[in-house]
Amino acid sequence: MNYTTRKQAILLLADGTIFHGKSIGISGTTFGEVCFNTGMTGYQEIFTDTSYFGQIMVATNAHIGNYGFNDQEIESDSVKIAGLVCKNFSFNYSRYDASGSLYDYFEKQNLIAISDVDTRALVSYIRDNGAQNAVICTDGTTIQELKLQLANVPDMKGLELASKVSTKEPYFFGNENATYKISALDLGIKKNILRNLAKRDCYIKIFPFDSTFDNLKGFNPDGYFLSNGPGDPEPLFDAIEVAKQIIAENLPLFGICLGHQVIGLANGISTYKMFNGHRGINHPVKNLITGKGEITSQNHGFAVVREELEKNPDLEITHEHLNDGTVAGMRMKSKNCFSVQYHPEASPGPHDSSYLFDDFIDIIQKSKLQEL
Incomplete structure (x- = not known):
């Protein structure tokens, strides 16, 4: 041309x-x-x-x-x-x-x-x-x-898009002889998330967005993962139900972005569409547990309602966005469940938050010890 x-x-x-x-x-x-x-x-x-x-x-x-x-x-x-x-x-x-x-x-x-x-x-x-x-x-x-x-173009609010990008059939990633097995629900999973898990000696089976808890449990995993993805989290009824069942059995569960919102909804926390959302690789986040700051990669247009989360006795905020005070991370106080609203795998972006994958492995290890 x-x-x-x-x-x-x-x-x-x-x-x-x-x-x-x-x-x-x-x-x-x-x-x-x-x-x-x-x-x-x-x-x-x-x-x-x-x-x-x-x-x-x-x-x-x-x-x-x-x-x-x-x-x-x-x-x-x-x-x-x-x-x-x-x-x-x-x-x-x-x-x-x-x-x-x-x-x-x-x-x-x-x-x-x-x-x-x-x-x-x-x-x-x-x-x-x-x-x-x-x-x-x-x-x-x-x-x-x-x-x-x-x-005639539908608004993003209320729009379910995970089905448009999720895998149609389950597939595997990593070394099948790895120490840990992970069942990942694909709501729009990024490849670098899989790379980060595989690097930590995990063998991952990735499941379609509408898979049941029994589907994921059939892999006999050591931990469960809910991925990032597009669209509004509220229409993801199947994924919310999967999260509820994983939490009910107190199995290790880690969620990122859309997965974080799904975990919130599974705990009765509402989500809302943000005025603009957060999209970039220099978003400041404070870890409220350690007091340390992190520069993070973010990409989301929905968030969990902070006021509802603060009133829930089973949850605590672990990370907050320093620009607007929105919830950037949470965990359950008596369950092996935590999530963040940003991308610790980066790609692109800084690696300040990659420790969260290590935290997931730590939770899996502790859970396995409790089973002995």
């Missing part, structure tokens, strides 16, 4: 606001909830993170595509964002181990993207007006037609 004669394109928000830019060259329209990520690195991991399914990603970093893409640096089997909005899109790249250009990667997966957008103005607008549905159009469809189509 001729990169110097790219077509004009638009981003239309649900409230009628329009941002102008240029198509990177892939023609069409794409719909989703518009959100932004403040990370300065790791765009490929972000684009393939299943938690972003159904969302149009606004990159706050001014340069996207400058280091191409690498086949090994993915968090799922395909791009999961609905579309990309950026300031400068680099068709040329510089990296010795790149597998190709980001444009080639997008073209293979037909991902629609718009560049040359005033992303600083756009992010400021989203922060002031909240996350909302939007459409990227690069094919010249009229504004009137786009508004009609956009009006």
Whole structure:
């Protein structure tokens, strides 16, 4: 294609606001909830993170595509964002181990993207007006037609999306002769979570999102894991029931992000859709147990209700987000269950919180000793 004669394109928000830019060259329209990520690195991991399914990603970093893409640096089997909005899109790249250009990667997966957008103005607008549905159009469809189509796009609140990204059949990860066996419920699991568990001598069986407790228990695991994922946690009735049964038997249970919210709901704690959510790799969190601070990778648009959690005698808050005081982690006082609202596996992001996987192994070890 001729990169110097790219077509004009638009981003239309649900409230009628329009941002102008240029198509990177892939023609069409794409719909989703518009959100932004403040990370300065790791765009490929972000684009393939299943938690972003159904969302149009606004990159706050001014340069996207400058280091191409690498086949090994993915968090799922395909791009999961609905579309990309950026300031400068680099068709040329510089990296010795790149597998190709980001444009080639997008073209293979037909991902629609718009560049040359005033992303600083756009992010400021989203922060002031909240996350909302939007459409990227690069094919010249009229504004009137786009508004009609956009009006029919469902809101993220109440939207069950885990079924769209979960595995269809169970599969295994790690060394089958590992010391520990883990049953993981796949609500949109990232590959680096599996790598972190395998690195700690775990053999993991990953189950579809609608699996029953008996399915997971049939693997005879030493611990259970509820993964991250997209969408609203409230419609995940099967997963909530699985969490309730694991907790009732006091089996080791660790949840991340959507899994954290599911554990909250299993304990009668409500969740709510945040005005903007947290998406980036520099979010400050305080561990209330140790008093230490952590810089964390986060990606969520829903959260548990802090006031309800504080009134629950069986739960305690273990981590809080220092920007807004939202719950970043919790544990059950008399059960082998804990969870966090952020990503200790990072990818991308800092590794301040990787100790949480060690904590999970410690809980498993103590539980096994109690059985003797």
